Amino acid sequence: MLLQARAITKRFGGLLAVDDVSSAIPAGQIKAIIGPNGAGKSTLFNVVSGLYAATSGSLLFEGEEITGLPMHAIARRGIARTFQTTSLFAHLTVLDNAMLGYRRHTASTLVDALLRTPRTRREERESRDAAHDALRFAGIDGLAHRIAGSIPQEAQKRLAIAIAVAAKPKLVLLDEPVAGVTAEETDAHAALIRAMADAGMTICLVEHKMNLVMGLADSIVVLHHGKKIAEGTPAQISADPAVIDAYLGV
Ligand code: ADP
Ligand code: MG
Numbered sequence: 162m163l164l165q166a167r168a169i170t171k172r173f174g175g176l177l178a179v180d181d182v183s184s185a186i187p188a189g190q191i192k193a194i195i196g197p198n199g200a201g202k203s204t205l206f207n208v209v210s211g212l213y214a215a216t217s218g219s220l221l222f223e224g225e226e227i228t229g230l231p232m233h234a235i236a237r238r239g240i241a242r243t244f245q246t247t248s249l250f251a252h253l254t255v256l257d258n259a260m261l262g263y264r265r266h267t268a269s270t271l272v273d274a275l276l277r278t279p280r281t282r283r284e285e286r287e288s289r290d291a292a293h294d295a296l297r298f299a300g301i302d303g304l305a306h307r308i309a310g311s312i313p314q315e316a317q318k319r320l321a322i323a324i325a326v327a328a329k330p331k332l333v334l335l336d337e338p339v340a341g342v343t344a345e346e347t348d349a350h351a352a353l354i355r356a357m358a359d360a361g362m363t364i365c366l367v368e369h370k371m372n373l374v375m376g377l378a379d380s381i382v383v384l385h386h387g388k389k390i391a392e393g394t395p396a397q398i399s400a401d402p403a404v405i406d407a408y409l410g411v
Contacts, residue, residue, distance in 0.1 A: 162221075163188040163332055163363050164209070164240075169218035171204050171387075178204040180387035181218070186332070186380075191354070191364040193374045195398075196384035197408055202367040203245055205384070206334045209365075210242045211235035222332070237265045239331035243321040243338060245367075251310030255301065255320055258309050259292035262327030266291070295327035296320075298360075299353060315346045322353060326362075333357060335366040339373060351377055371409070375399065383408060 162185040171179040211232035296302040
């Protein structure tokens with residue numbers, strides 16, 4: 162298993178946002194997490210990516226304990242994520258944003274950067290190359306020199322994916338990657354997510370668009386009030402009465 166979550170619980174005061182959730186993602190799979198608003202999907206991502214510490218439970222990545230590691234340490238292990246609301250640096254160029262995605266591979270210190278040491282210059286080249294590769298992969302290299310905040314919404318969604326891809330991650334967490342994009346654009350994004358998997362990335366995605374989830378996922382976890390109420394293949398999940406009751410039927 163690439164990632165194993167064991168009895169993850171996240172409490173905000175009296176609210177159990179994630180309640181004793183266990184699951185595992187084998188390398189190479191596309192796993193989807195679905196559930197109504199407030200079910201705890203983003204919170205689970207926030208725990209896995211190290212933004213929040215779990216209240217209890219443990220996380221293993223490539224068999225090693227990552228529970229409680231800070232976000233940058235988890236990113237360095239090879240876990241990248243996108244956010245539900247785009248978190249681009251709107252005033253920087255598309256290329257600069259993608260270069261920031263590559264950061265986990267750089268070791269330059271502030272002193273290196275100020276002195277423009279050979280290491281800094283080499284890392285800048287590597288980072289520019291990785292960023293262009295990621296932008297090409299996402300189909301937006303033509304926008305590299307535009308200001309990120311000025312490109313269309315759908316291209317911003319692609320950029321969020323490019324930033325994650327630039328990190329050359331093993332696992333990518335995508336939080337509602339197609340929220341707010343049109344039906345045709347959704348198909349193009351589905352193809353992009355499929356291409357990420359084909360390129361060797363393991364994917365965990367939160368999404369409300371069921372046609373996308375059912376078409377892409379190898380396995381689906383259903384959360385409801387923080388609890389996992391079902392897990393299985395798209396066929397199993399779409400036939401599960403508890404899931405239809407809690408989510409699909411509404
Ligand atoms: P989802 O992504 O499934 O819509 P969330 O994980 O965002 O749900 O939220 C789950 C629950 O946790 C919600 O009730 C939400 O209000 C609460 N929650 C999320 N983040 C915080 C936070 N930082 N502080 C307090 N409550 C939070
Ligand atoms: Mg959410």
